[in-house]
Amino acid sequence: MLIQRDSISRKLTLLNLLASAAALLCASAGFFVYDLNNARNTILNNLDIQAKIIGYNCVTPLVFNDPQSAEKTLSALRASRHIVYAGIYTPTGQFFTGYWRSNTAQRRPLPLISPGEIRNRRLFDRQFAVVQKIVFDQKMVGTVYIRSDVQELVARLESYLAILAGILIASLAAALLVSRTARRAISGPLTGLAETARIVSRDKDYAVRAISTETRDEIDVLVDSFNEMLAEIQKRDAALQEREEQFRTLADSVPQLAWMAEADGHIFWYNQRWYQYTGATSEEMMGWGWESVHDPTVLPQVLVGWRAAIKTGKRFEMVFPLRGRDGNFRDFLTLIVPVRDANGNVVRWFGTNTDITEQRRSEEALRRSEKLAATGRLAASIAHEINNPLEAVANLLYLAKRQPSDVTKYLSAAEQELDRIAEITRHTLGFYRETASPTEMSVADVADGVLALYDRKLKFKDIKVKKRFSKNAEIRGFPGEIRQILANLVANAIEAVNPGGCVSVKIFHAREWGGRRRFGVRVTIMDNGSGINREQMKKIFEPFYTTKKDLGTGLGLWLTENLVRKHQGTIRVRSTSDSQRSGTAFSIFLPVEMVQQEPASNGRRDTEGNPNVAGA
Amino acid sequence: MYRFPDCRTRIARVNTWLCGRFVPSAVATCLGLTLITAREVTAQRSRPTQYDVEAAYLYQFGKFVQWPSRKPEAERPKSFSICVLGRDPFGRVLDGTIKGENMNGMSLVAKRVAAAQEAVDCQVLFVSSSQEGELARDLDALRGAPVLTASDIPDFLRRGGMIQFVLIDNRVRFEINVGNAERAGLTVSSQLLKVAVSVQGQRNPK
Numbered sequence: 001m002l003i004q005r006d007s008i009s010r011k012l013t014l015l016n017l018l019a020s021a022a023a024l025l026c027a028s029a030g031f032f033v034y035d036l037n038n039a040r041n042t043i044l045n046n047l048d049i050q051a052k053i054i055g056y057n058c059v060t061p062l063v064f065n066d067p068q069s070a071e072k073t074l075s076a077l078r079a080s081r082h083i084v085y086a087g088i089y090t091p092t093g094q095f096f097t098g099y100w101r102s103n104t105a106q107r108r109p110l111p112l113i114s115p116g117e118i119r120n121r122r123l124f125d126r127q128f129a130v131v132q133k134i135v136f137d138q139k140m141v142g143t144v145y146i147r148s149d150v151q152e153l154v155a156r157l158e159s160y161l162a163i164l165a166g167i168l169i170a171s172l173a174a175a176l177l178v179s180r181t182a183r184r185a186i187s188g189p190l191t192g193l194a195e196t197a198r199i200v201s202r203d204k205d206y207a208v209r210a211i212s213t214e215t216r217d218e219i220d221v222l223v224d225s226f227n228e229m230l231a232e233i234q235k236r237d238a239a240l241q242e243r244e245e246q247f248r249t250l251a252d253s254v255p256q257l258a259w260m261a262e263a264d265g266h267i268f269w270y271n272q273r274w275y276q277y278t279g280a281t282s283e284e285m286m287g288w289g290w291e292s293v294h295d296p297t298v299l300p301q302v303l304v305g306w307r308a309a310i311k312t313g314k315r316f317e318m319v320f321p322l323r324g325r326d327g328n329f330r331d332f333l334t335l336i337v338p339v340r341d342a343n344g345n346v347v348r349w350f351g352t353n354t355d356i357t358e359q360r361r362s363e364e365a366l367r368r369s370e371k372l373a374a375t376g377r378l379a380a381s382i383a384h385e386i387n388n389p390l391e392a393v394a395n396l397l398y399l400a401k402r403q404p405s406d407v408t409k410y411l412s413a414a415e416q417e418l419d420r421i422a423e424i425t426r427h428t429l430g431f432y433r434e435t436a437s438p439t440e441m442s443v444a445d446v447a448d449g450v451l452a453l454y455d456r457k458l459k460f461k462d463i464k465v466k467k468r469f470s471k472n473a474e475i476r477g478f479p480g481e482i483r484q485i486l487a488n489l490v491a492n493a494i495e496a497v498n499p500g501g502c503v504s505v506k507i508f509h510a511r512e513w514g515g516r517r518r519f520g521v522r523v524t525i526m527d528n529g530s531g532i533n534r535e536q537m538k539k540i541f542e543p544f545y546t547t548k549k550d551l552g553t554g555l556g557l558w559l560t561e562n563l564v565r566k567h568q569g570t571i572r573v574r575s576t577s578d579s580q581r582s583g584t585a586f587s588i589f590l591p592v593e594m595v596q597q598e599p600a601s602n603g604r605r606d607t608e609g610n611p612n613v614a615g616a
Numbered sequence: 617m618y619r620f621p622d623c624r625t626r627i628a629r630v631n632t633w634l635c636g637r638f639v640p641s642a643v644a645t646c647l648g649l650t651l652i653t654a655r656e657v658t659a660q661r662s663r664p665t666q667y668d669v670e671a672a673y674l675y676q677f678g679k680f681v682q683w684p685s686r687k688p689e690a691e692r693p694k695s696f697s698i699c700v701l702g703r704d705p706f707g708r709v710l711d712g713t714i715k716g717e718n719m720n721g722m723s724l725v726a727k728r729v730a731a732a733q734e735a736v737d738c739q740v741l742f743v744s745s746s747q748e749g750e751l752a753r754d755l756d757a758l759r760g761a762p763v764l765t766a767s768d769i770p771d772f773l774r775r776g777g778m779i780q781f782v783l784i785d786n787r788v789r790f791e792i793n794v795g796n797a798e799r800a801g802l803t804v805s806s807q808l809l810k811v812a813v814s815v816q817g818q819r820n821p822k
Contacts, residue, residue, distance in 0.1 A: 059807065061674050065669075066811040067785065137679055 009187030013179040020175035021168065028164045039156050041146065047130040050080065051144045055134035058088050062134065062142040069095040074099035082148045084127065085110055088144040112145055126150060151529060189213040193223055206234045227567060257332070257353040263346045265310045279325025293323045306336070311337050313346045319382060330357045366543055369564060370555035374484065386424060389417035423452070438476040438594060443521050444469035446505050450486045451505070457494055473507050473521045475590050481563045488560045489525045489586050496584060497531025502607040503527045512570070512589055520569070520591040531577030531584055540573070568594050623822060669788040674698050674740050677779065678719050680808035683739060683762050684801040699727040699735045700794055701754065702744030732757035735787045743767035743777070750776055762801045773816050782813060795815040
């Protein structure tokens with residue numbers, strides 16, 4: 001439809017024209033009817049007056065029965081074009097004389113009608129009729145009957161219609177002109193606004209502005225608001241861009257590889273580090289292209305974990321190797337966290353890959369250095385242990401030389417001392433006998449050897465040792481490392497207790513508490529020493545943390561925990577530093593069998609800083 | 617002094633095509649007119665004779681002629697007299713014609729006079745053809761008196777009369793001598809002159 005398709009300005013124009021035309025037609029119709037009615041009344045009035053004059057002039061002709069005279073009077077009506085017929089009738093209703101406009105038509109007198117029979121009640125009656133009594137000296141002397149045609153009215157009607165048509169055309173032209181002007185005032189700015197809006201939505205160009213009209217009307221307000229909106233959008237765009245820039249800069253400046261993925265795991269952005277490390281292009285990497293830089297043997301596990309995370313919407317953490325641009329794989333600790341919307345739905349994933357190769361190397365170096373330190377301490381300890389029996393042997397040899405009679409007795413005593421030295425040496429060697437593969441061993445035997453090593457120290461401090469071993473508590477593992485674990489913990493316990501204190505060592509078959517509920521061996525080493533307070537508890541497994549100042553390296557418990565983890569075991573510590581019943585309990589769980597290569601390779605470390613532990 | 621005819625408008629003025637508000641009044645008027653017409657038709661059934669008409673004309677003339685006003689008031693005539701001089705040709709017709717009528721509020725009286733001198737107080741005087749011989753003397757007797765004279769007598773106007781009845785096509789008509797009337801102080805309405813067969817005499821310039 002015309003009115004729907006066309007622009008607002010057309011509609012305005014059309015509405016203007018329609019309104020003008022309607023108003024004009026209504027007004028014209030009103031005037032027209034009023035005027036015609038007026039005209040009709042005027043005509044009837046004139047006919048009345050004419051009838052009166054004729055009546056007056058026909059009094060004597062009627063009274064003195066002179067039709068010719070009356071006819072003369074009537075002939076004056078020729079001046080009035082519209083009168084068709086006029087008749088004078090005697091009081092009895094007989095035709096007296098008459099006047100006919102046309103000479104050709106039959107000059108037949110019309111029968112007199114009474115006023116009640118007059119038909120000119122309507123506007124468009126074909127003839128007007130007037131009937132008047134002629135009264136003279138209070139007596140009716142006759143009747144006048146005049147008929148007039150409606151040509152005057154018709155002519156008036158025609159001229160009126162012509163004028164109306166003229167006015168209508170002129171008014172519509174004027175209305176058109178006015179609405180043209182109005183279009184400039186109203187639809188002009190609107191069209192401009194619409195055009196601007198179209199440009200904005202098409203080109204996404206928010207720098208354009210609609211032209212203000214400065215008229216302070218609603219359209220102007222609309223234009224201003226629109227412009228403000230555009231400005232606001234621009235401002236936000238700029239702010240957004242700045243944020244984006246900041247984010248990119250930040251993301252590119254961190255040492256980690258970082259990336260973002262859609263909720264379904266489709267990766268759509270990587271930071272520069274990623275490209276620097278992998279040497280890949282963004283085209284190769286988008287979506288699931290990252291699989292190409294993974295180790296094919298590890299990839300299936302990565303995919304299982306990652307897909308599970310996508311499905312459950314939970315954070316995902318794993319260490320896996322990534323291939324660098326040089327073709328070498330390096331280990332990365334990967335952390336993927338979901339970004340959620342207001343309803344809690346995952347809308348995005350944010351992932352980082354941290355290169356932990358260096359960290360691992362340095363950890364390895366630390367382990368090695370602690371081993372060396374331990375060796376040093378052990379060497380001192382061995383020297384200490386060996387020194388006594390050697391002195392005894394030297395004394396016995398001296399006595400044997402002086403008193404040859406008792407030489408056998410002295411030599412057998414020296415032999416005993418030498419056996420002791422051999423024993424110590426044998427245990428000492430155990431620390432350094434590295435085996436490539438795990439071997440079957442009895443944890444109780446290892447514990448016995450460790451306690452034997454610290455025999456002198458225990459006796460020196462008068463420490464009571466409580467042992468409860470189940471003899472066949474066997475696991476597969478590396479004996480040297482297990483020995484080091486136990487030696488560390490026993491040494492710590494000895495140092496913690498006061499002279500005359502007590503150290504308890506329990507070894508028995510057990511099932512893991514919680515978790516995987518594996519079968520294995522639990523070793524519990526308790527002392528009634530000074531205990532560990534809460535602040536210390538947080539840090540005891542950290543490297544270089546020590547309470548012994550110059551005496552320790554701070555690596556003992558760190559290494560212990562490392563070794564336990566290596567055996568896929570768990571270590572827990574409970575301690576209380578209450579003055580009445582202070583003490584510390586380390587509990588180690590070692591599985592019977594180590595499982596080869598676990599995906600989430602980290603062993604668990606349970607540190608509970610709860611001081612109120614029974615049996616501590 | 618004559619009265620302006622009262623042409624009371626009896627048409628139904630139609631000022632609306634929207635409603636027939638005036639229908640009842642129009643119907644009533646129509647009915648009334650019909651009744652009047654019916655009565656008058658029965659009254660004038662028989663054809664009037666020459667003297668019937670002349671008697672009526674004598675009465676009607678009074679309406680179109682102005683008599684000089686008399687002063688003081690008291691001298692004004694109480695009645696309007698129509699007199700017949702000589703042998704009365706009307707019989708009872710004249711009395712019948714004026715019965716129940718009045719002239720400008722004055723009662724109408726029909727008189728028979730034997731001599732012209734008796735007619736000085738009459739307003740209208742019909743001179744019977746029986747007086748043809750004494751006409752000059754009679755008119756002489758009335759000279760200066762405001763009496764409208766009418767007669768059948770030939771040459772009546774030339775001999776000093778004012779209105780002469782004539783028969784044309786078997787219809788009663790009349791001629792007027794305005795000069796004679798005005799000399800008697802009478803003013804004849806132009807309306808009357810209009811229907812006269814002929815108008816003679818000069819009006820006196822006033």
